[in-house]
Amino acid sequence: MSDAPGLRPLGRPRVVTVHTDEHGEPTHVRLPGKPARTVETVCEQWRIDDEWWRQPISREYRVVILDDGRNVTLYHDLLEGNWYVQRG
Amino acid sequence: MSESHPRLQRVPTHHGAGWASADQPTGWASGPGAGSAFLSASPRVSSGSRQALCLWLPTFELRLELIRSPELDSTSIALLSPGESTRRTTWQVSERAHEAGVRPGQLVSQAVSLCPSLTLLEPDPAHYDAAVNSMLELLSEITPVLEPAGRGRVFLGMDGLGRLFGSPERQAKRALRSLFRIFPAPLVAATRAGMSPGKFGAWVAAASARSGEPVIVGESGLTPFLARCPVSSLPVDPLIVQRLERLGVHTLGELRRFPEPSLISQFGDEGRSTLAWATGRRIDPVRPWHRPEPIRVSLDFPNPVGATETLHGALDRLIERALSRPTRRGRSVTGVRLGAQLEGGGSWFVETVLREPTAQRERIASPLRAKMTISPPPKAVDTLIVELTQFGAPGTQTGLFDRREENGRAAGGRELARGEVPPSLRDAVKELKLRLGHSPLYRVVEVDPWSRIPERRHALLSFDP
DSSP, X not given: OTTSTTEEESSOOEEEEEEEOTTSOEEEEEOTTSOOXXXXXXXXXXXXXXXXXXXXXXXXXXXXXXXXXXXXXXXXXXXXXXXXXXXX | OOOOOOOGGGSTTOTTSSOXXXXXXXXXXXXXXXXXXXXXXOSSOOSSBSEEEEEEOTTHHHHHHHHHOGGGGGSOEEEEOTXXXXXXXXXXXXXXXXXXXXOTTOBHHHHHHHOTTOEEEOOOHHHHXXXXXXXXXXXXXXXXXXEEOSTTEEEEEOTTOHXXXXXXXXXXXXXXXXXXXXXXXXXXXXXXXXXXESHHHHHXXXXXXXXXXXXXXXXXTHHHHHHTSBGGGSSSOHHHHHHHHHTTOOBHHHHHTSOHHHHHHXXXXXXXXXXXXXHTOOOOOBOOOOOOOOEEEEEEEEEEEOOHXXXXXXXXXXXXXXXXXXXGTTEEEEEEEEEEEETTSOEEEEEEEEEEEEOOHHHHHHHHHHHHHHSOOSSOEEEXXXXXXXXXXXXXXXXXXXXXXXXXXXXXXXXXXXXOOOHHHHHHHHHXXXXXXXXXXXXXXXXXXXXXXXXXXXXXXXXXO
């Protein structure tokens, strides 16, 4: 899709720094260009496993609320191990 | 504290004494703050300066002309009314011309027949305004609370200046003396000064003062001072003054004897104000005058221009230039002034207050063109000047989508969904492409709206109709 001329995907994921606890749950998030924030609550959680037939995708999504009140959608790429932030 | 008895003939309604002007009978001159000097203020002192000093330079414009051309001092001269093209009348006349029977407001033909040696002068508003501006700048060194009321009259708020300049007499004399720095002695000598609580008292005091001898009226002396003043000094409709005089009421003291309900039944709300002024109950403070820095652009013609079409074209270009000045900082325009330096000397101007704040050339130019048609420059124009004088909130932005209604509901943007591009949007893209080299607008398109992977659902497509 992104190869088509003049077409830009909306909601591209961006890498973020996430600290996790011993269970792999995010405790602190540093969004690009912002100071680190504590995760107050994890509101929602789901998993996507798709496209196993070409380039497999395996993500674990969490909607978290940070200590400044911000609502952020994060996912953990289970294949790469990186954390990303993504707009819905 | 000194108090002088008001000499009735000194009040500027009596044209028989001294030099005369065709301003309104009460002498409320034209210019910034004119007409509203008293009427706009509320009876309650809420802000501004209660203690007012009025400096009044009678027939200011004519005196400025004499300073510019001293050789005219020994002749009979009359200044022509500004803003008239067909039936020219006299505006201000010198003492000699007055003795010959010339009066302000007379037709030029009448004036010349009465005084064949009369010298007629074309008014030069730009010159007069420059003099007023330098006077205000100078007086702002004495007090920051300045309120001009016409070209030859200014009120100074004097609250709290006692410790700086001394007694009220000293304060008034200090203000008068400072005028020597910009005006020659004859003009300063003709300046009258009056000080009192409130502008009305200060104005009446100045009108009754001798040149160079300020009249100071204190709090306790205001009521008896006003009692001796003529009813013609009231800033009300001249018809009310005429009716009062016909009824045998000549002074404010005599007016005070009437009960308020009687005055209200005769003159309406103005009757109430009249009594409030006459008794000194109404104290109008001097309010600081806010004057934004005007944006001024001008165009010098290689040859003097009289053709209306050429002037209209130049006006359009000048407004465009003025609007593009960075100092406008996105503000809209509410007041604009068009002026000209005329061939052979003299100046001309018209000004307008716009109905709605705007930053569109045509909306600004249109009322100026209309005014120019009614009152065209009396001579060919050497230099055309546009001044944006008053500003409003930042200009309203037009929407990208034309706002339309279908069956009472807003339908803006629907045509875009149907593949049609509204003209406003097309024009906006064209302008942006000219400025940036590419269209920075995108259109959101659905790619795979039901995808589980968020970045696959929608995409931005470059919008370039």
